[in-house]
Amino acid sequence: MKFGILQFPGSCDEVDALNAAARVGDAELIWHRDRDLKGADAIVVPGGFSYGDYLRAGAIARFSPAMESVIEFAREGGLVLGICNGFQVLCEAHLLPGALLPNANLRFTFRQVQLEVLNSGGSFTRACALDERLSIPAKHCWGRYYADERTLQEMDASGQFVLRYAPGENFNGSLHDIAGVCNEQGNVFGMMPHAEHAVDDLTGGSADGLKIFQSMRMSVEGALAR
Amino acid sequence: MVIRTLQSDTDHPAPGHSEDTLPGLTDALALGLTAQEYELICEKQGGQAPNQVELAMYSLLWSEHCAYKHSKKLLRTLPTEGEHVVMGPGENAGAVDVGGGLVCAFKVESHNHPSAVEPFQGAATGVGGILRDIFAIGARPIAVLDSLRFGEIGNRRDDQRVRYLLDGAVAGIGHYGNSIGVPTIGGEVYFEGPYEHNCLVNAMALGLAPREQLIRSAAAGPGNVLILFGASTGRDGIGGASVLASAELGEGDDDKRPTVQVGDPFEEKKLLECSLELLQLGLIVSLQDLGAAGLTSSASEMASKGEVGIDIDIARVPLRESGMQPFEVMVSESQERMLCVVEPHNVEAVMALCEKWEVNGAAIGTVTDTQRMRVLDGGVLVGDMPVRALVDDCPLYDIHPQKPVDPVYPPPLATLAEGLDANATLLALLASSNIASRRPLFEQYDSIVQSRTVRRPEQADAAVLLLPDGSALGVSIDCNGRRVAADPRWGTVEAVLECAANLACVGAEPLGTTNNLNFGNPEKPHIAWQLTEAVRGLGEACRALDAPIVGGNVSLYNEGASGPIYPTPVIGMVGRLPDARRAGRLGFASEGDQIALVGPFAPDLQAGELHKLLGQQLPEGLAPIDIAAVRATQQAVRDAVRAGALSSGHDIAEGGLAVALAECCLAGGIGARIELGEDLLEANTTAFALLFGEGAGGFVLSGPAAAMEELSRQAPLQVLGVVGGAVLEISHARVARHSGVASTIHLTLAELRDAHGALAEYF
Numbered sequence: 001m002k003f004g005i006l007q008f009p010g011s012c013d014e015v016d017a018l019n020a021a022a023r024v025g026d027a028e029l030i031w032h033r034d035r036d037l038k039g040a041d042a043i044v045v046p047g048g049f050s051y052g053d054y055l056r057a058g059a060i061a062r063f064s065p066a067m068e069s070v071i072e073f074a075r076e077g078g079l080v081l082g083i084c085n086g087f088q089v090l091c092e093a094h095l096l097p098g099a100l101l102p103n104a105n106l107r108f109t110f111r112q113v114q115l116e117v118l119n120s121g122g123s124f125t126r127a128c129a130l131d132e133r134l135s136i137p138a139k140h141c142w143g144r145y146y147a148d149e150r151t152l153q154e155m156d157a158s159g160q161f162v163l164r165y166a167p168g169e170n171f172n173g174s175l176h177d178i179a180g181v182c183n184e185q186g187n188v189f190g191m192m193p194h195a196e197h198a199v200d201d202l203t204g205g206s207a208d209g210l211k212i213f214q215s216m217r218m219s220v221e222g223a224l225a226r
Numbered sequence: 227m228v229i230r231t232l233q234s235d236t237d238h239p240a241p242g243h244s245e246d247t248l249p250g251l252t253d254a255l256a257l258g259l260t261a262q263e264y265e266l267i268c269e270k271q272g273g274q275a276p277n278q279v280e281l282a283m284y285s286l287l288w289s290e291h292c293a294y295k296h297s298k299k300l301l302r303t304l305p306t307e308g309e310h311v312v313m314g315p316g317e318n319a320g321a322v323d324v325g326g327g328l329v330c331a332f333k334v335e336s337h338n339h340p341s342a343v344e345p346f347q348g349a350a351t352g353v354g355g356i357l358r359d360i361f362a363i364g365a366r367p368i369a370v371l372d373s374l375r376f377g378e379i380g381n382r383r384d385d386q387r388v389r390y391l392l393d394g395a396v397a398g399i400g401h402y403g404n405s406i407g408v409p410t411i412g413g414e415v416y417f418e419g420p421y422e423h424n425c426l427v428n429a430m431a432l433g434l435a436p437r438e439q440l441i442r443s444a445a446a447g448p449g450n451v452l453i454l455f456g457a458s459t460g461r462d463g464i465g466g467a468s469v470l471a472s473a474e475l476g477e478g479d480d481d482k483r484p485t486v487q488v489g490d491p492f493e494e495k496k497l498l499e500c501s502l503e504l505l506q507l508g509l510i511v512s513l514q515d516l517g518a519a520g521l522t523s524s525a526s527e528m529a530s531k532g533e534v535g536i537d538i539d540i541a542r543v544p545l546r547e548s549g550m551q552p553f554e555v556m557v558s559e560s561q562e563r564m565l566c567v568v569e570p571h572n573v574e575a576v577m578a579l580c581e582k583w584e585v586n587g588a589a590i591g592t593v594t595d596t597q598r599m600r601v602l603d604g605g606v607l608v609g610d611m612p613v614r615a616l617v618d619d620c621p622l623y624d625i626h627p628q629k630p631v632d633p634v635y636p637p638p639l640a641t642l643a644e645g646l647d648a649n650a651t652l653l654a655l656l657a658s659s660n661i662a663s664r665r666p667l668f669e670q671y672d673s674i675v676q677s678r679t680v681r682r683p684e685q686a687d688a689a690v691l692l693l694p695d696g697s698a699l700g701v702s703i704d705c706n707g708r709r710v711a712a713d714p715r716w717g718t719v720e721a722v723l724e725c726a727a728n729l730a731c732v733g734a735e736p737l738g739t740t741n742n743l744n745f746g747n748p749e750k751p752h753i754a755w756q757l758t759e760a761v762r763g764l765g766e767a768c769r770a771l772d773a774p775i776v777g778g779n780v781s782l783y784n785e786g787a788s789g790p791i792y793p794t795p796v797i798g799m800v801g802r803l804p805d806a807r808r809a810g811r812l813g814f815a816s817e818g819d820q821i822a823l824v825g826p827f828a829p830d831l832q833a834g835e836l837h838k839l840l841g842q843q844l845p846e847g848l849a850p851i852d853i854a855a856v857r858a859t860q861q862a863v864r865d866a867v868r869a870g871a872l873s874s875g876h877d878i879a880e881g882g883l884a885v886a887l888a889e890c891c892l893a894g895g896i897g898a899r900i901e902l903g904e905d906l907l908e909a910n911t912t913a914f915a916l917l918f919g920e921g922a923g924g925f926v927l928s929g930p931a932a933a934m935e936e937l938s939r940q941a942p943l944q945v946l947g948v949v950g951g952a953v954l955e956i957s958h959a960r961v962a963r964h965s966g967v968a969s970t971i972h973l974t975l976a977e978l979r980d981a982h983g984a985l986a987e988y989f
Contacts, residue, residue: 009496010495012406052493109670110670202692
């Protein structure tokens with residue numbers, strides 16, 4: 001199973017994502033100017049400050065040739081994981097509903113947070129148990145999830161809220177304590193905390209993040225088997 | 227025939243411009259040169275007065291900031307060699323061997339004056355500058371630490387300016403480090419009166435490289451091409467080096483605002499990747515970053531090291547503003563630019579890489595064998611100087627140290643009433659600005675990007691970074707300026723020992739040291755004395771620890787009408803531990819663990835935090851330190867940590883033993899029951915001296931009784947008590963009173979945490 005990790009000018013956590021994915025399958029970097037996704041079974045849009053966050057975080061990355069291929073890939077049902085800046089890019093590309101606004105305290109904040117798994121049946125969390133707690137580091141300036149009330153109701157009804165900050169852990173002011181959402185089809189998923197860092201107790205505070213990558217592998221292999 | 231062009235009038239008349247004549251002595255003085263220096267320059271120019279381009283370049287390269295006129299002779303006394311040293315002082319950064327074919331490059335630098343004028347950009351570009359120094363020698367930056375000093379902060383003071391500087395500097399460091407993807411893994415901040423008008427922002431960076439990828443900056447090969455790559459050149463920071471860094475800040479420094487550089491971490495990220503790829507592909511002969519004095523210093527220093535000449539045509543420099551004068555192009559401090567020397571057949575490949583990474587790349591000059599620095603404007607010669615004169619022949623000055631008879635600094639402002647009991651005193655110390663938790667600061671930093679960070683801020687005394695072979699680096703940055711003011715020699719020894727103690731607590735052995743000497747005006751005898759004594763202590767301690775200086779920086783003239791800063795020799799130290807999984811932690815961990823005081827700890831209240839809060843004047847000197855005994859204890863602690871024998875280790879610093887115990891309880895989320903024995907009490911003048919006195923060489927360790935027993939054979943050790951419960955309790959074998967006031971301590975974790983969170987209100 002192969003993961004493709006996008007690399008934009010200004011990406012910071014793409015090598016971390018590459019190394020995390022490589023613990024679970026094959027993994028390769030995809031340069032932003034390439035349209036060729038190199039046969040990847042799943043795409044990871046990583047964290048960082050693509051294009052210097054010029055205009056808005058993720059606003060420019062979504063127009064890159066690689067992202068155009070990813071949008072097509074997603075429309076065809078391919079698995080796409082967006083982490084932090086990646087989540088912002090997916091919202092800008094309208095692959096996910098809603099938007100990420102500046103943190104309530106208007107500051108970049110880094111904290112190891114506890115997340116609750118709200119939906120464990122999907123492609124990105126099937127290796128987790130329902131209501132399981134994941135310990136994942138979060139580090140961002142623009143992470144406050146927002147969507148209008150009607151959209152939120154629809155998302156709730158369709159089971160699109162996937163991860164939530166545990167009580168007391170929501171430092172950015174996200175509505176409904178949302179930390180990660182997926183699209184209606186369930187093949188595109190964005191999360192603000194950095195799963196790619198929590199793959200090793202020694203440096204990540206836990207290895208809980210590995211479950212996201214493992215879930216993706218299980219989904220791909222399950223689909224191939226059918 | 228040499229054609230010398232004069233500066234014609236434009237929208238931006240050059241400083242010291244005289245109509246239709248060459249600049250003269252008045253202009254030279256305005257640029258910060260002395261009359262004698264100007265005369266010497268004329269001599270070096272073959273008896274002719276330098277023109278404006280030449281004078282601007284000399285004024286920068288002969289400024290204190292670039293030439294180290296008043297400090298170079300002293301710095302030559304420092305130890306710079308050692309078995310792990312791969313690159314010593316003189317290059318963009320130093321480097322030590324860390325095993326597995328890898329070297330760790332590191333250095334600390336200051337950006338004090340710009341940060342006092344514009345803290346966000348001053349601090350941000352300080353980080354940008356030190357990062358460039360790291361990848362300029364071929365290493366990938368893997369971490370940043372910062373060392374900050376501001377005036378007093380607190381609710382009864384008019385501290386708006388301090389809060390503004392603190393907020394701006396922290397935000398600037400976070401902005402730059404986070405955006406470029408280099409973790410900020412540690413640092414320190416102190417709030418003291420003497421820094422009120424002269425804040426300090428020192429930034430340290432580390433990098434990692436395979437040994438064979440290290441590159442030097444000497445330009446070589448006449449006929450080779452000089453390529454400038456990175457951001458375009460504008461008017462940022464013009465005159466920064468000579469105007470700001472070599473002079474005291476006074477009234478009306480608002481008009482220095484245009485001289486602060488503006489940084490763009492996104493540009494630097496692209497520049498970094500481009501530089502490293504150029505090196506990996508073996509496309510360049512030498513590399514230099516552009517910092518203070520821009521093209522002037524970079525090109526001149528490259529030529530000097532290579533003993534060659536350089537021709538630069540400023541018409542080929544990519545500009546971001548129109549109508550720039552030749553001297554402006556040469557002295558611009560626009561950020562995020564590098565210079566490299568490339569063999570002609572590689573130029574095309576280099577340009578292609580610049581295009582890939584979307585950075586400007588321009589061939590702006592050539593290496594020559596003339597040993598002259600020649601500046602052209604579209605082929606017309608506008609400046610011509612011997613390289614030696616520019617870089618090597620700047621006069622060096624002796625300083626004239628004289629120990630001051632009267633106190634240099636006023637006593638600190640008292641903020642604590644006399645006669646408080648030990649409980650109230652401990653809470654006041656935990657809430658004091660120099661001791662309270664720095665979490666509100668470091669939570670603004672990404673400390674884990676690149677996935678190497680094994681110990682994050684507040685997890686251990688030193689930061690710890692994983693290496694590919696499973697070993698790890700330990701890093702610390704320290705200096706208590708107030709204690710150096712009390713005793714420049716022993717205070718500096720203490721700072722070096724503090725770094726090494728922090729490293730010992732994580733199990734790391736020192737490999738090398740970097741330092742940033744932040745001092746007042748060295749032309750004043752009492753400051754010269756501070757500097758001389760501090761360098762003496764620095765050399766003494768580094769020799770004793772086998773931790774040579776591999777590079778550093780000097781920042782002088784940090785003073786104004788209100789007086790000088792405390793002498794602040796900031797020390798950065800890098801060490802190595804063989805097994806990252808055994809890296810030590812600072813918090814108590816297991817109920818029932820024994821707690822011990824280890825080392826030749828001789829606590830004294832003088833020059834400590836408690837005396838500062840009480841408004842006590844500094845003593846005249848600190849007690850001498852038995853460096854060998856402290857070193858032996860550090861080795862014993864380090865060995866015990868490496869063996870996995872201990873649960874926790876923390877060195878005793880500001881606030882003394884009681885504060886260290888409280889910090890261990892808070893980090894571990896568990897209490898402790900301490901009983902101070904007879905011999906401890908007898909050895910100290912008072913119970914308060916034992917609880918809150920400071921000095922080098924003491925550690926608070928916790929672990930199984932057997933481990934403490936074993937350790938007591940390697941170092942002086944006193945069992946203090948046991949880990950457990952939710953309270954910090956410190957009692958005495960016999961009832962001890964300190965002038966009628968209770969000296970026992972009984973505080974819940976919640977009470978400790980509440981006091982310790984005092985800095986949160988400033989963010």
